[in-house]
Amino acid sequence: MSKCSKCKGSGHIAKFGHVNAGVCYECQGTGQAKAKDGFPNRFPFWARMKIDKQRTTLVIDEAEALDKRNRKPVDGFVHREATHSPRKDYESVNPNPDKDDPKPMYLKRPKKTPKHLVKPHGKKLDMPKNLKDRYDKPRKKK
Numbered sequence: 001m002s003k004c005s006k007c008k009g010s011g012h013i014a015k016f017g018h019v020n021a022g023v024c025y026e027c028q029g030t031g032q033a034k035a036k037d038g039f040p041n042r043f044p045f046w047a048r049m050k051i052d053k054q055r056t057t058l059v060i061d062e063a064e065a066l067d068k069r070n071r072k073p074v075d076g077f078v079h080r081e082a083t084h085s086p087r088k089d090y091e092s093v094n095p096n097p098d099k100d101d102p103k104p105m106y107l108k109r110p111k112k113t114p115k116h117l118v119k120p121h122g123k124k125l126d127m128p129k130n131l132k133d134r135y136d137k138p139r140k141k142k
């Protein structure tokens with residue numbers, strides 16, 4: 001695996017110390033270059049669901065998922081979709097990692113969906129420490 005070109009592998013950029021404590025926006029602090037498909041090399045990471053309204057989703061794990069139609073295994077990321085509507089079994093993420101969004105975010109329970117339904121998140125979002133601690137692990141090598 002190669003080093004991140006933006007932070008030279010340190011995971012931090014000193015001149016952006018005022019933004020997200022200087023955590024490198026390119027590699028999200030991992031110091032590793034991104035995988036070819038544009039996803040970070042470590043879990044968890046923020047992405048968007050391509051379906052519906054391109055909702056923010058927290059991708060927490062890579063695990064086998066099955067195609068709904070032919071039941072064949074496909075590359076899938078286990079993720080937790082984010083919503084603004086609280087429910088008893090949703091996990092509150094407050095403050096919202098999206099600084100432009102004053103409303104708290106609620107994470108739904110984990111779901112498996114094929115990878116092609118998720119795309120890298122173009123926006124800088126803070127990763128709450130409790131979520132990072134819980135889900136942080138490297139992506140599986142193919």
Ligand SMILES: [Zn+2]
Nearest residue numbers: 004007024027
């Ligand atoms: Zn970096």
